[in-house]
Amino acid sequence: MTTGPVIGTKTMVVSPHYLASAAGARILQKGGNAFDAAVAVSAALAVVYPHMTGLGGDAFWLTYSAGEGRVRAYNGSGRSGYGVCRDCYAGEEAIPRRGVRSAITVPGMADSWSAVQRGYGRLTLGEVLEPAIGYAAGGFPLSPDQYGNSVLAGAALSPEAAAIYLPGGAVPAAGSRFVQRQLAASLRLLAEGGRDAFYKGQIAGDISRYMRASGGYLTREDFAGHQGNWDEPVSTDYHGYAVYQVPPNSQGFTALLALNILEHFNFGGIAHGSYEYYHLLVEALKLSFRDRDRVLTDPAFSRIPLEQLLDKQYASLLAASISPVKAAVFSSEPVGRDTAYAAVVDDEGNAVSFIQSLYFEFGSGVVAGNTGILLQNRGSFFSLDPGHINTLEPHKRTFHTLMPAMACLDGKPVYLWGTQGGEGQPQTQSLLLTRMLHYGMDPQAAVDAPRFVWGRTWGEPTQELKVERRVAPEVLSKLSEAGHLVRPVGDYDGIVGHAHAISIDANGYRCGGTDPRCDGAAIGW
Template identity: 70%
Template sequence: MRQPMIGTKTMVVSPHYLASSAGARILQRGGNAFDAAVAVSACLAVVYPHMTGLGGDSFWLLHSKADGAVRAYNASGRSGYRASRALYAGLDAIPQRGIRSVVTVPGMVDGWDAVLREYGTMTLADVLEPAIGYAEHGFPLSRDQYANTLQRHLLLNAMPETSAVYTPGGCVPRAGSRFVQRQLAQSLRRLAMTGRDGFYKGDLGRRIASYLANRGGVLNEDDFADHEGSWETPLSGSYKGLTLYQVPPNSQGFTGIMAPQIIEGFGFGTAPGAVEHGSFAYYHLQIEALKLAFQDRNAVLTDPDFSAIPVERLIDKAYCRALADRIDPNKALPVLSEPVGSDTAYAAVVDGDGNAVSFIQSLYFEFGSAVTAGDTGILLQNRGSFFSLDPKHVNALEPRKRTFHTLMPAMACRDGAPHLLYGTQGGEGQPQTQCALLTRIADYGMDPQAAVDAPRWVWGRTWGESTQELRIESRVPEDVRAELARAGHLVRTVDAFDGVVGHAHAILIDGHGFRLGGTDPRSDGQAIGW
């Protein structure tokens, strides 16, 4: 069993070792957790470009030791002024790839600016330095990027600007080969000089908008110029003495509060007669709780500026207990899910002063829309393709609207101080894996590395599939998998450490003040602390 990384002052976790290293470099240079987090985020935009980038969105949970509060920042983009269902007349859904899937403004750069302005001690140019270096001079192409490129090379080859970067000459670069993104390096350098306004109101924004406009895209210069993210009050709940924090809608974060509160009365733990870790009941109860949370989520989640979302009722303890009463301890509920994107990058940073940042970012699908905006090297997200074209749907496409968002970084505090920072890649899988990590650490005393390494599952439907599968790793004992099948779960056994269950990472600040970091062996990540 792998041991967690342990630090007495700092800890950085991310799905790529070079991004973790970038955060550590900023901390060593005297930056705080907020400076380091932006450096990690920017570096991931370079070294994990199939998962995240300047053309995508992010969500942030931040605890400042100075003010003692947890705050949230929503760095997700809105649809364009021209976005309407009429633009997609004759279609059943917004295309998932290509120019017409680029419906929302990228919010990532705005998030970097907001975090640094509010809490940072370094300039944007300072924290972008590692990312610029890796884009300009290259880095060893990761196994995860290779696997995703191999899977999607025909799609990438069909987009000339994208193919020139990711499949040059129509070929898939090998894992470990030097991967260089010179155009992206130039865009990052320009961003370092001009700041946020250079992206949204300056040359970069104009070039992206012009590229899209010339090819029939939805977004224009005004959409970029008028973009603003927002500081939010996080949602909070509780589990076993911990205060749970999640970002509010348009994020699905409230499901990460609902599910633990639904299972809280079932007695997970190590006491005699408690639900044993890894047992049928351990998996079944969590899966059923999450199904119930997903039912509510699918009915209400959208941009709260367009539709009232009864989130306080949904995370109320009494309501969660009522949902728990609907769980049959021996039978799976017949609940339907909606397919959502699963490709994401989660990371977290804690510094020596007690500041903590839990954040997550994405292009939605792997390689997003697959559209690279001309010579900027910036791959654009397809997050807006999740809008519905049904005018009666709560998440129906409308101008200047944020879509239902799966991204949900998590933080749990004890006595007002950060105790656990946790999150994962994956759409439907995010609240499922968060619940697993929380129970493993809070109920079974696991360290973050053991919690991340233990067998996982993901329930739900992926694109192109009509069934609600329970994909579960082969390390789960055969008799447990058989019992889950007998209970009505459509069990599909996947590899022992399968990427389909996501890339999870966590930092635990224990009762002695040590920082314990865990990163997912299913990723290319690393924990760095001292």
């Protein structure tokens, strides 16, 4: 199932769908830069991977401008409505995971497109949305991944959503032409009117009217009040590399804490793929999850002590607590899995690492009226417990799993990487970086190699360590003996997520890798 890496001397685009990668390549060939191309990829994914991401979802971005010589973060996540509070769910144990009452946060994606493209792009928003509009209006071959997720989640779709994704009441065949004319019309409004068309114009009006008529909570004022924000990324030094993540409400710092722990171990004496390798990564990540679950929420509502959590001395204490022969017992809540990660590097040295999602497959399952826009259910992760760190409050961002990564050496990007998956994102990111940095793997080899994902998934009571069965049987046995609840999964199993990466070597060559577990492509020249 694996192939060699794609190497370009000037550019590279990676994404989980080949048509989205092609959209980015088209924009680069048209004279756009990495920022233009990244927005084009993001918009195309919102069309051709609609079960994973869309205009009704969120996005997080790490950008490197060669002209500025710095990494910036853009938080494109939405807040709960001004009138959305725990009383809206009085007598209920939790926010519904599906349906219109799960769609309680304003989608932040369209705003993020505008911010990135307006801040650094060369083309107009209309030009970079052109490929996505074409895919929506003219159709595209429905992917095997969309087919599988439609079978899995079709019952959760609203009538408006089912009319689009289950035409005639049946799941369309993989490879059949899939058209989204309503979504194309919404994208055209956005291309012509900019972000205000979404947040203050016709789209906001259409969505809010639908919500009001259907028992939802988001209002036109909620859309008009939305604004994403540029922020300083959080970072750590890992063996001389500056590793960057988006700050909270993203869980990105979780991966940085894990790296700080791993820095205390000599990978030169640990064979890749060995029991020691997998055990060490799982245990370091458990420790970082423990702190994440304790503090992560909207930092506007609660102070998050990053300076303490990312302190090297603190990591040293955590590293010393890891037993080489025994798995720690730790419980974590499932946090969703369906996401799309992509990255772009251009010939000027600009780089963009970004990730977007609807939270669950097909999000809330609700398409807002005639907009063709699936609304995310990200806000369903808020707690209704008033004492919980991530408790629901008006105009608040929730604990967010999305976390694109970038690493720089001597001030310039050398690695861009990320993955689909909730709990799996810091896990797979740690696997990819250690493979590329410590074991000299190119991005494709790092992505192809066997992966694991620890933690609960929805509806499952145990904290399993799901491991692709390509891992050596003796390694699986030793992991079980140490106390890990090992469950072998498929050789290239989608449950471990869809990961992609770009590396830039000392010669400036761009090397791209995309996941054989999805429908992606790396395109570079």
